[in-house]
Amino acid sequence: MNAKIKALQNEALKHTAKARALTEKAQGEGRDFTAAERSEYDAAMAKAKSYLEQIKTLKADEKVLADAKALAAQIGDPVDERGNRLDGFAGGGATKAKGRVGLSGKAGKELASRIAAGMVDGQKALLPAGTAHAGVPLLPEIVELGHPSNTLLDALVALPAPGPTFKALVQRQRDNNAAPVAEGDTKPTSVFGLEEVEVNLEVLAHMSEPTPRYWFEDNDALQVFVQDEMVRGLRDALEAQVLTGDGTRPNLQGVLTTSGVQVQSFTTDVARSVRSAITKLETAGHEDNHVIVLRPEDWEAAETARAEGSGQLEAVANVTQRAQRTLWGVPVVVSNALPAGTGLVIDREAVVVYSDNVVDVRWSETVADDFQKNLVRARVESRYAAVVSKPLGVVRVATVATP
Template sequence: MNTKIKALQNEALKFTATARAIAEKAQAERREFTAQEKADYDAAMFQAKSHLEQIKTIKSDEKIMADAKALSARLNGTTAIGPMDGLGGGLSGLTRSKGRVGLAGKAGKELAVRLAEGMVDGQKALLPSGTAHTGVPLLPEVVELGHPSNTLLDALVALPAPGPTFKALVQRQRDNNAAPVAEGETKPTSVFGLEEIEVNLEVLAHMSEPTPRYWFDDNDALQVFVEDEMVRGLRDSLEAQVLTGDGERPNLQGILTMSGIQVQAFTTDVARPVRAAITKLETAGHADNHVIVLSPADWEAAETVRAEGSGQLEAVANVTQRAQRTLWGVPVVVSTALPGGTGLVLDREAVVYTDDVVDVRWSETVADDFQKNLVRARVESRYAAVVSKPLGVVKVATAATP
């Protein structure tokens, strides 16, 4: 490995560890960042990302020079190009026979020089033999579709799993029977309802559609775009599993399907049953550190509910400014993964366990992709969800039952 890349990787890991330590300390103490912690966290993450960008630039430059050197060798009479591994591993070994490129001598050397500078007719490209270059590149940036705001995962504790299978304790009951006891009398027994459960990390994964290899050669942003979409899709799937998974392997045990959680019926509008759910949490001994989860439609209904008589919006003072996303002083997460007519109010003691690795791999060996010059990405990781205190969760009906 390039020694400079190795050094940059070490620095990136150091800054990432610093940021993680700050976040874990705040999570362990069940509080938000202090102003100094927030500044230190942002600074560490900025440095980590800066080092990763430098690594990406070095690797990109090395690839361009290697490709140009290979083509230059071809133009001067040698027989092979390769490897050309522009997709993070797995694509290599392209060969061409001697004499198939119709450029030699001065013209060939000039083209090789231009390729070494990363440009052909003003664009970076490496063309297959016998083709003509046309100035129809993809846009340098891929235009993305809008994405819903699924952020429940950011509101929960995330921890590395101790192994692919492990034990956890879940408290499904709390009967506190502490009371005055006369001398010689039997002391009352309190029940804490602990249950040991087995937790298994489950694989969440998907593959990209087959994509022409040369699209990646012609567009530097495409690989990052596809990987970002794939990772985003993995997070959306994980959020849905954390909320609604039925616990039957390979599904995760979701919060809504876990036994022992509390239930709050609908009353008059979205805001009222949410407030009643907060009371239920407080009664069960979960006084703070709550988060509310609503669908986009339910959050709109909560924001636009009007006070009786005055007609004023209850949650928003001025409709020209977006309200801070809180309801009854509790942060609100908007998630499209919730079933219709359902919301959640919960203590943030729910934990998402992971093997701490999101694996991104590229391949052209699926089906007949190699023959068709197509490539695909596979993205996967392993996760589990555990709610150690189901009484700290209230499932809220946000609409009247038909």
């Protein structure tokens, strides 16, 4: 266990060091982060926090093991470092069969009552039913530094919600009428189109299929695998909602269904259509900190487009190497959740994702007849809301010509 903790600590330190290097570089040059640096910094810190959460879980497990060992020693049963008996006999209120410690009698009941909350036979317990196994940070799977962001959620602003229901201001218009004014004349009025909207956190959740309990006891990695798969699935569902949710509860209000977003029709190809969308953002006052969202096939079309007359690929210098995922100097994320023929160019600060800030993971044997069949399930959930606070900071892009 100590080796595992040390390895996790090294990983956490590695990512915090990368974040610190980015900060020192920007400070040394007397400037703020670029959009790419901000994304890399946030990714490094999120990854470090993920490793720290794993360290906390392992340390808690070590304490339970130590408590179990100490208690067993007081009762009179010699145990190894995992809490398993060493003498192989049935004395002291315990019976041994097939490598497991079976508990019986008064001493066994006392030992069971002390360790049941966290351990079973010196192993991490998935139970008791309905008890949270661990709190998982909102973004547990952030891409390594030096690679493009994998999802739109990595690129957007994520904030803890102030409550289950709250108010947010949305700017649907910007009409700047500032102008020279002669003495005594009425000053012009600028319109900023602010609107107060009510926002509700909505539950996104799913459960795992029933899995034999002994699979978890025989495979130390299975619990982490199931948890990671389910958290990733939750993030995929959240991204789809952020993009396309229709706003009818319990659906989130998605970017594509928000009124007031700009629209860019298809021009000659994907890359040029996106470039025109960038111009629309700049014209509306959203000059930088953009992110482009494309479906995989549209990113392929943009990445492999050839410049007119030159025959050279526009987005890549060498087809044998994966390009940095940018178009017109703007980071690109790929999403299957977008409707076909649709892309987006977004000012990162125009869309905010709110949440409880923790994904809740719980393990249970109490669903249906799982207990009788010795099956275990996981439930993963959290609450989210999405707010397009500046619709003019979003451009919906047609990536194919209209028939």
